[in-house]
Amino acid sequence: EDKVVQSPLSLVVHEGDTVTLNCSYEVTNFRSLLWYKQEKKAPTFLFMLTSSGIEKKSGRLSSILDKKELFSILNITATQTGDSAIYLCVGGSQGNLIFGKGTKLSVKP
Amino acid sequence: NAGVTQTPKFRILKIGQSMTLQCTQDMNHNYMYWYRQDPGMGLKLIYYSVGAGITDKGEVPNGYNVSRSTTEDFPLRLELAAPSQTSVYFCASSLRTGVNTGELFFGEGSRLTVL
Numbered sequence: 238e239d240k241v242v243q244s245p246l247s248l249v250v251h252e253g254d255t256v257t258l259n260c261s262y263e264v265t266n267f268r269s270l271l272w273y274k275q276e277k278k279a280p281t282f283l284f285m286l287t288s289s290g291i292e293k294k295s296g297r298l299s300s301i302l303d304k305k306e307l308f309s310i311l312n313i314t315a316t317q318t319g320d321s322a323i324y325l326c327v328g329g330s331q332g333n334l335i336f337g338k339g340t341k342l343s344v345k346p
Numbered sequence: 347n348a349g350v351t352q353t354p355k356f357r358i359l360k361i362g363q364s365m366t367l368q369c370t371q372d373m374n375h376n377y378m379y380w381y382r383q384d385p386g387m388g389l390k391l392i393y394y395s396v397g398a399g400i401t402d403k404g405e406v407p408n409g410y411n412v413s414r415s416t417t418e419d420f421p422l423r424l425e426l427a428a429p430s431q432t433s434v435y436f437c438a439s440s441l442r443t444g445v446n447t448g449e450l451f452f453g454e455g456s457r458l459t460v461l
Binding site: 241280281333338 | 350381386387388389390391404436449450452453454455
């Protein structure tokens with residue numbers, strides 16, 4: 238059965254800290270790995286990764302995929318209180334998306 | 347732009363009642379999806395549609411029905427509500443498949459409680 242496992246499930250840090258969120262996947266006919274940020278309402282898209290070893294960056298957020306180890310990480314540097322959210326990792330195969338349970342990040346002032 | 351709009355935002359149902367969650371998008375997206383999110387769990391796909399007149403089951407379709415008569419609208423029907431259907435429901439759309447574009451656009455969610 239396809240699955241996406243995220244760790245840790247929750248994390249509390251202080252502003253300015255750097256955090257790394259982990260995602261491992263087992264997805265049949267894997268095509269891509271996606272990251273979403275979910276605050277109080279709908280998830281919003283962050284990154285899509287399809288190739289190993291190529292880092293994607295957006296401001297203080299970056300992500301990389303390792304297709305050999307079936308693993309991805311999401312890094313957030315210099316965290317801010319506005320980064321507090323649930324971060325969802327999603328494995329994509331042909332016509333299907335498998336969501337992880339998410340990592341709940343809380344950033345304290 | 348309105349994006350993906352879901353209604354209602356909140357609803358309480360009694361066991362055995364029926365209801366329809368409405369979803370409409372104004373981005374001319376071909377693909378639309380319904381997900382449910384249970385507490386502490388990831389999103390699970392209920393039904394999806396690749397275009398008007400075409401729908402298909404996702405991972406957890408039992409107890410639900412959908413229709414796609416227009417590109418814009420993708421309502422989700424619960425015929426006989428059960429407590430197990432208590433969840434937050436998200437409608438989403440994408441221009442192509444979620445795998446190819448990466449970007450699903452989500453509605454704000456509908457919190458349904460069945461008592």
